[in-house]
Amino acid sequence: MSAAFDLYTKLKHTSSDEERAEVIAQAFDALEARFPQLTDLATQGHVREAELRLQKEIKEVEARLQKEIKEVEARLQKDIKEVEARLQKDIKALELQIKEVDARLQERISQLEVSLHQALAAQTRWLIGGLAILGVVLKLADVLIGP
Incomplete structure (x- = not known):
């Protein structure tokens, strides 16, 4: 499953803004872990x-x-x-x-x-x-x- 679709699914199943913020933060952490710093590219x-x-x-x-x-x-x-x-x-x-x-x-x-x-x-x-x-x-x- 792609990372974007996974994020969409998780956001869809969350009910509060706080959970959505946490899901978004986790997605950014995963994205940063997956790709090097842009300044290093x-x-x-x-x-x-x-x-x-x-x-x-x-x-x-x-x-x-x-x-x-x-x-x-x-x-x-x-x-x-x-x-x-x-x-x-x-x-x-x-x-x-x-x-x-x-x-x-x-x-x-x-x-x-x-x-x-x-x-x-x-x-x-x-x-x-x-x-x-x-x-x-x-x-x-x-x-x-x-x-």
Whole structure:
């Protein structure tokens, strides 16, 4: 049964104004218990105001985030440039070390070539000397064995 019909029935069966007032008071109590305070209800204006306030806060947060992102990007770019500079410095140092090692190797190769030429020259002298001695021995043998 609806609350309005129930109130109507109760009012119809009461005879005095005092009973009617009591029935009406009970109906208002039941109504207040059933529904929240009207001041607690959100109106469409309240909802719109809250929505606008939230949109404003969202825009502020987005702006802060954009600013922070730009700051982070700037720091990262700075860090990247510092790392690149260090790497370039390290690369130049390594290139210099490579050139020094290459120069030492070239010098060592030149020394080995000189030593090799000297050894070949000494072996050639020994070979020529050995052939000369062989020629003398053969000449002697020819003379000794003679005709």
